[in-house]
Amino acid sequence: MTEAVKTPHIPLEKQKLLTVNGDEAVAWAAKQSLVDVVAAYPITPQTIIVEKFSEFVANGEVHTEFVPVESEHSAMSACVGAAAAGARAFTATAANGLALMWEILYIAASLRLPIVLAVANRALSAPINIHCDHSDAMGMRDAGWIQLFVENVQEAYDTTIQAFKIAEDERVLLPVAVNLDGFFLSHTLENIHILPDEAVHEFLGGYRKVPKVKVDYFDEEVPLMLNPARPLSFGPLDLYDYYFEHKMHQVEAMKRVPEVVREVNEKWYELTGRKYGDGILVPYEVEDADIIVTVLGSTGGTVRHIVKKLRREGKKVGMVRIKMFRPFPHKELAEILKNAKVVGVMDRAISFGSYGPSFLDINTALYDYKKKPLLVNYIYGLGGRDAPPELLEKMFNELLSDAEKGYVENKLRFLGVRE
């Protein structure tokens, strides 16, 4: 949800109105972000991003080298090569393509390369299915990437630009995945406002600037890149005597992410008049809520609609949209949820044999609290199954009756599935 700022640096009338779908919005964002290398491979529902970007390249509107690779594995591999060489690199994929990238996702994060990846979320095979769920994103949960989920097309544009800023911040230096729900956002037209090119360039500080590091065999700090002037070795063999410490660097970098995300969210607000909660969590009507539902992605809009409706009926319900899933905002989310009676956790993915991925994190977040809400996990929307308002209202009503009973019988519920 967006709040209006009194005087954004670029007032709305100076922003250009575009009617685009989510994929096109992401392509526009990448175009304005002075990306040096885009390496990508087609897969529904992401394909429009690369198609649109190819048009920008074909019309000479960008300086970007577009690498039409022969697979997603090579897409991420080329991004790693490009980013290590000092370039700003971008790619996009979904589902099977993301799964094929998996090996290199870890390498990108571990080499601390600020690559931005748009994921048009789609269910994983089998059975093959092109529609939205978050099982693809959850497969990269532990890869060391920052994972952001957007609710609408405007946010897809805004977040993609912010992603470069976050990734390249010297406190972070981690790759960022921007998740937009397949079809629900990727293929849905919305009117959005985009900034003038120069405003985006200025926001990002121009072309990518490579940080400098101290390396023991140079007397000075040297750019962290493949640089014939100051040669470094990237991606060496690293055994039990150092590997663990290097993983700790990633742990520490992840800890610094929230402050950077908040700053970037604020800066964007000043610039455009748009912000999304604190950039991490987007709560709505949570202060006195007995029931709070947590959700990722575009379903947030429908949940908010139901919250409004039920509030009008006098029911104490609220919601939190989790915009940043990795690093997970355990503390901040727990502080919002702790006083509720029941929390319904919506997951558009499941860990077979366990619960939904965000449910596991939310349990962890609340464990140490003496007073804490009952938790219910709702698995919904797998393979693009719709989550219409009536279904979500039914969920809220269930949660309200759980609150009344004071206990929860079935912790793992499947929403919108045929018996």
Add this chain to the structure above:
Amino acid sequence: MAQQTLPQIPIKKGEPAYKLWIFEPGWKGELPLILNPRQLAEQKRAAILPGHRLCAGCAAPIIVKLASFAFRGPTIVVNATGCLEVATTIFPYTSWAVPWIHNAFENAAATASGVESAIKAFKKTERLPWDHVDVVVFGGDGGTFDIGLQSLSGAAERGHDFLYILYDNEAYMNTGIQRSGGTPKYAWTTTSPVGSVLPGKTQHKKPIADIMVAHRIPYVATATPAHWLDLMKKVRKGIEVNGPAFIHALSSCDRGWRHDTALAIEVSRRAVDTCYFPLWEWTPEKGYMLTDRSLSIARNPKLKQPIERFLEVQGRFKHLLRPENRHLLKDLQEWVDKVWEDLLNRAVNAPR
């Protein structure tokens, strides 16, 4: 180690030959391709520094050293997972005097595509402080014939400007001598063991260099470290062409081939003398051209040695020399002869 500078050619007397290659921004020119052994020894520094942990007698670092003698200026090296990569960069050490990246096993060519594209983007926006930065890949046979073939083929088709040097030790050596698409027929490996039923690997080696020729990229060649002048000249050509170039370098591995550590060069020479591994280059303009010793053999077929000369020094083929396996030896000889004959028919400089 203090910061050091290149090029200082000739190297000052008394200076160590192992120094980082430093090309200050704005450096212009081209490092000379020196082919005189004495000048080479006195004036050239290799891009691979001493202290790496490849096995004694391994041919891979010799290939890298010779190749780097032919680099023409600022160069970024990309390395696939394998012996060369693991043994040259055990953290916190590195043997690489030039910028170097290892990404994964099967994606060296894709990684190079990214590096090369970054260089192009920098050049376009006047952010590249040199006239050119060359990209050279080193990949093993596993990383090239097998798991990395797709990414190599894709990068070749897209026409990225890089030189891919395959150091072919004919098996997955880093994981302990398993067969690959580059392992020759009848060779023993740990996944094609010689048993009471099977005589080692039962398939022939994939014609990887011909597969690259079929991509019609600007330059393809074969090489061995024994024919070092030939190798250096080919590397320089591969770097100079605009677009992808591929060099298939035979790289003996004493551990996997089961030969004496002193035989790396000898066994490479025999590979060429028996026409098991002919030396040639190919360009779209001229087609196949025999080079070095293989050209001599084409001109004087009496120089061609029987395949036993190559096999007899290697433990991986020792079963082939047993009397009961004579038919296998014959089969291998016929295959070598046929491939050589095909090459003679194609080579524009072979006597007719």
